[in-house]
Amino acid sequence: xxxxxxxxxxxxxxxxxxxxxxxxxxxxxxxxxxxxxxxxxxxxxxxxxxxxxxxxxxxxxxxxxxxxxxxxxxxxxxxxxxxxxxxxxxxxxxxxxxxxxxxxxxxxxxxxxxxxxxxxxxxxxxxxxxxxxxxxxxxxxxxxxxxxxxxxxxxxxxxxxxxxxxxxxxxxxxxxxxxxxxxxxxxxxxxxxxxxxxxxxxxxxxxxxxxxxxxxxxxxxxxxxxxxxxxxxxxxxxxxxxxxxxxxxxxxxxxxxxxxxxxxxxxxxxxxxxxxxxxxxxxxxxxxxxxxxxxxxxxxxxxxxxxxxxxxxxxxxxxxxxxxxxxxxxxxxxxxxxxxxxxxxxxxxxxxxxxxxxxxxxxxxxxxxxxxxxxxxxxxxxxxxxxxxxxxxxxxxxxxxxxxxxxxxxxxxxxxxxxxxxxxxxxxxxxxxxxxxxxxxxxxxxxxxxxxxxxxxxxxxxxxxxxxxxxxxxxxxxxxxxxxxxxxxxxxxxxxxxxxxxxxxxxxxxxxxxxxxxxxxxxxxxxxxxxxxxxxxxxxxxxxxxxxxxxxxxxxxxxxxxxxxxxxxxxxxxxxxxxxxxxxxxxxxxxxxxxxxxxxxxxxxxxxxxxxxxxxxxxxxxxxxxxxxxxxxxxxxxxxxxxxxxxxxxxxxxxxxxxxxxxxxxxxxxxxxxxxxxxxxxxxxxxxxxxxxxxxxxxxxxxxxxxxxxxxxxxxxxxxxxxxxxxxxxxxxxx
Amino acid sequence: xxxxxxxxxxxxxxxxxxxxxxxxxxxxxxxxxxxxxxxxxxxxxxxxxxxxxxxxxxxxxxxxxxxxxxxxxxxxxxxxxxxxxxxxxxxxxxxxxxxxxxxxxxxxxxxxxxxxxxxxxxxxxxxxxxxxxxxxxxxxxxxxxxxxxxxxxxxxxx
Numbered sequence: 001x002x003x004x005x006x007x008x009x010x011x012x013x014x015x016x017x018x019x020x021x022x023x024x025x026x027x028x029x030x031x032x033x034x035x036x037x038x039x040x041x042x043x044x045x046x047x048x049x050x051x052x053x054x055x056x057x058x059x060x061x062x063x064x065x066x067x068x069x070x071x072x073x074x075x076x077x078x079x080x081x082x083x084x085x086x087x088x089x090x091x092x093x094x095x096x097x098x099x100x101x102x103x104x105x106x107x108x109x110x111x112x113x114x115x116x117x118x119x120x121x122x123x124x125x126x127x128x129x130x131x132x133x134x135x136x137x138x139x140x141x142x143x144x145x146x147x148x149x150x151x152x153x154x155x156x157x158x159x160x161x162x163x164x165x166x167x168x169x170x171x172x173x174x175x176x177x178x179x180x181x182x183x184x185x186x187x188x189x190x191x192x193x194x195x196x197x198x199x200x201x202x203x204x205x206x207x208x209x210x211x212x213x214x215x216x217x218x219x220x221x222x223x224x225x226x227x228x229x230x231x232x233x234x235x236x237x238x239x240x241x242x243x244x245x246x247x248x249x250x251x252x253x254x255x256x257x258x259x260x261x262x263x264x265x266x267x268x269x270x271x272x273x274x275x276x277x278x279x280x281x282x283x284x285x286x287x288x289x290x291x292x293x294x295x296x297x298x299x300x301x302x303x304x305x306x307x308x309x310x311x312x313x314x315x316x317x318x319x320x321x322x323x324x325x326x327x328x329x330x331x332x333x334x335x336x337x338x339x340x341x342x343x344x345x346x347x348x349x350x351x352x353x354x355x356x357x358x359x360x361x362x363x364x365x366x367x368x369x370x371x372x373x374x375x376x377x378x379x380x381x382x383x384x385x386x387x388x389x390x391x392x393x394x395x396x397x398x399x400x401x402x403x404x405x406x407x408x409x410x411x412x413x414x415x416x417x418x419x420x421x422x423x424x425x426x427x428x429x430x431x432x433x434x435x436x437x438x439x440x441x442x443x444x445x446x447x448x449x450x451x452x453x454x455x456x457x458x459x460x461x462x463x464x465x466x467x468x469x470x471x472x473x474x475x476x477x478x479x480x481x482x483x484x485x486x487x488x489x490x491x492x493x494x495x496x497x498x499x500x501x502x503x504x505x506x507x508x509x510x511x512x513x514x515x516x517x518x519x520x521x522x523x524x525x526x527x528x529x530x531x532x533x534x535x536x537x538x539x540x541x542x543x544x545x546x547x548x549x550x551x552x553x554x555x556x557x558x559x560x561x562x563x564x565x566x567x568x569x570x571x572x573x574x575x576x577x578x579x580x581x582x583x584x585x586x587x588x589x590x591x592x593x594x595x596x597x598x599x600x601x602x603x604x605x606x607x608x609x610x611x612x613x614x615x616x617x618x619x620x621x622x623x624x625x626x627x628x629x630x631x632x633x634x635x636x637x638x639x640x641x642x643x644x645x646x647x648x649x650x651x652x653x654x655x656x657x658x659x660x661x662x663x664x665x666x667x668x669x670x671x672x673x674x675x676x677x678x679x680x681x682x683x684x685x686x687x688x689x690x691x692x693x694x695x696x697x698x699x700x701x702x703x704x705x706x707x708x709x710x711x712x713x714x715x716x717x718x719x720x721x722x723x724x725x726x727x728x729x730x731x732x733x734x735x
Numbered sequence: 736x737x738x739x740x741x742x743x744x745x746x747x748x749x750x751x752x753x754x755x756x757x758x759x760x761x762x763x764x765x766x767x768x769x770x771x772x773x774x775x776x777x778x779x780x781x782x783x784x785x786x787x788x789x790x791x792x793x794x795x796x797x798x799x800x801x802x803x804x805x806x807x808x809x810x811x812x813x814x815x816x817x818x819x820x821x822x823x824x825x826x827x828x829x830x831x832x833x834x835x836x837x838x839x840x841x842x843x844x845x846x847x848x849x850x851x852x853x854x855x856x857x858x859x860x861x862x863x864x865x866x867x868x869x870x871x872x873x874x875x876x877x878x879x880x881x882x883x884x885x886x887x888x889x890x891x892x893x
Contacts, residue, residue: 196800
């Protein structure tokens with residue numbers, strides 16, 4: 001089982017009990033705070049003998065003196081028949097007020113310790129404490145994985161509100177909950193009798209009756225040598241029993257003292273187990289220091305926050321997870337569909353295909369590609385494979401190709417359908433590699449490999465027609481893609497540019513609707529986003545979103561993008577045709593690899609055309625005035641210098657350190673942005689040597705040109721773009 | 736003579752006595768106060784005219800590690816290997832009543848013997864010899880108040 005699964009299931013199940021312990025723990029933390037309020041801790045670096053003398057003056061019938069972990073001194077006595085307990089000021093012995101054991105109902109403590117179920121409940125509580133410990137360990141593993149190592153542990157957290165609450169609170173509270181769990185286990189071990197604190201019996205000792213008067217406490221050597229801060233409890237010899245002794249319990253151990261001679265009759269050192277236990281109690285209860293009690297209380301209360309946000313995260317993930325309806329067990333299915341998907345959209349196509357087959361009376365089993373195999377019942381196999389990045393397999397299917405290469409082919413036809421985007425040079429590369437491997441192994445196929453561009457429903461339907469013909473049975477594939485929930489964004493400002501070749505472009509700013517906490521918690525609407533993330537816009541009449549890089553972050557209070565008219569572009573035409581007040585339906589997709597890490601290192605921003613948008617967003621939010629250097633490439637400063645006036649203002653404000661421009665369509669414009677980089681080779685090398693972070697945004701051709709230019713510029717330093725990428729200092733956002 | 740030896744001797748005598756005489760059942764009832772704490776540990780035991788431990792009547796509260804808080808009983812009965820034989824039960828909640836019976840030799844009544852009850856509750860103050868009732872016919876049925884935890888304790892003879 002993976003750490004994630006362990007964390008999830010422990011959290012969802014035993015986490016409910018942890019909530020009970022957390023809340024009750026938070027309530028119990030009130031006690032030490034209240035105690036500190038009633039009897040402020042006094043210095044304890046004076047002898048117990050002095051304390052006894054002071055107490056004897058103000059409380060003549062004292063029977064017992066206790067020093068509470070908070071440092072407060074409580075004296076027990078009898079006034080006539082009435083038992084009394086008072087706080088005493090150790091400085092002069094005067095009575096501060098009556099002592100109450102605890103202002104909180106006992107059942108809160110018992111609920112915390114034993115779930116009100118006695119010894120069985122104690123085991124339950126100990127098990128819960130162990131679970132909290134396991135949750136902390138798994139949380140740390142997941143946190144390190146999510147943030148990318150110890151060094152980036154403090155980086156900004158993205159995601160839905162629930163995710164941010166879970167992760168941010170986790171970073172703060174993890175260590176405290178871990179301590180709480182360990183100390184709880186230590187305490188449980190002794191309560192449940194797994195560890196015996198002090199197996200010795202107490203000695204049977206008596207004061208020797210001599211008829212002489214008692215020795216006053218102030219004169220007892222033991223009490224003179226013992227500091228008040230080490231005292232736990234001092235029992236004074238009773239008036240009625242001449243054989244009664246002094247009994248002193250201290251951090252170091254416990255002893256019995258003869259009342260007349262003052263001789264130590266017996267002494268038992270505190271065993272190690274007892275000392276460990278004492279420490280655990282102090283750490284777990286916060287009794288010794290009220291600020292720690294406050295910290296513990298908040299940590300306890302946070303368990304509820306963890307549980308709630310965790311449940312929300314789980315619920316959302318469950319809803320979004322590939323969920324195939326009507327799956328037949330693999331052994332009985334005559335049609336098998338295997339899926340490799342990075343974002344999850346390919347599972348939607350698989351479901352459509354499955355539904356169509358089921359409609360035709362087939363028994364279908366759909367599964368992830370890594371489970372690829374056939375059974376005796378199998379008649380047809382389909383592989384629906386998306387390609388990720390530069391021709392790689394989606395993460396979950398990363399070993400699927402090797403797995404398939406080792407299988408022996410059978411006579412069952414295997415048909416591959418690829419999903420990808422033609423803008424990428426390695427269009428459907430993974431699907432093609434799969435198909436090649438299958439053919440090389442000797443698997444037959446029904447249809448040659450086909451590649452679906454940008455999740456095109458029409459193309460999928462055409463493939464379905466071809467499939468129906470090949471199978472000789474009717475098969476209709478009507479695919480409605482599942483999109484993330486969209487929100488309506490209203491256009492509030494636009495800045496139009498005429499473009500060099502007559503193509504219009506504009507910087508468009510949208511307002512988003514006010515959202516309740518509930519919607520944000522559940523991740524509806526717009527999650528927190530930053531410049532460099534993507535906004536998916538769904539044009540009317542289409543189900544396929546187009547993605548634009550965001551030039552603004554959550555803090556800016558608006559959604560801003562830079563749109564250029566694409567020839568025949570459905571979405572750009574829709575966007576550029578918007579009037580003020582018109583709305584679009586959109587959703588946010590995070591782009592964590594491109595976001596800037598929190599650091600004061602120099603930043604080299606390289607953008608061309610509308611690609612400057614996310615870079616402008618970075619500069620706009622550069623409140624810390626990190627040294628940012630922008631290389632901007634356009635065609636004509638009069639026509640496509642996007643964000644020009646803003647960039648000048650940011651320069652003046654120090655948000656941008658330097659600006660270099662290159663315009664390709666004007667005389668002496670400086671050519672392309674990569675030419676500007678070559679001209680500034682010395683400075684670029686300097687910045688990289690200083691540890692600069694590089695972000696490139698623009699067309700694929702431009703990004704390639706920039707990479708080549710930088711490789712040649714950096715060669716003398718023995719640096720390269722690929723080395724920078726490996727160090728996560730170089731990222732591209734290309735379109 | 737050393738004190739432990741005395742105690743053992745006294746115990747031996749007391750245990751020998753019932754064999755010689757008739758015994759009768761004694762019912763001990765202790766009504767606890769609402770002291771606002773966890774269930775109390777109680778030890779009811781018998782001491783002789785000299786204050787020496789004779790036998791344990793009942794111990795309420797099963798966890799042996801807390802028995803040291805019943806300090807008089809714990810100290811006095813230390814030499815009695817059979818002190819807990821069949822005479823333990825659950826601790827007694829605040830406001831509740833403990834009612835136990837024990838067989839008692841006739842010879843123990845009106846002979847200077849005393850019923851004592853030690854009490855203790857978690858996080859609160861120990862109360863050794865919370866109640867002391869002389870074991871006499873005259874005292875039977877007479878409620879006796881405790882110092883901290885016990886509202887009243889009564890014994891009945893049949």
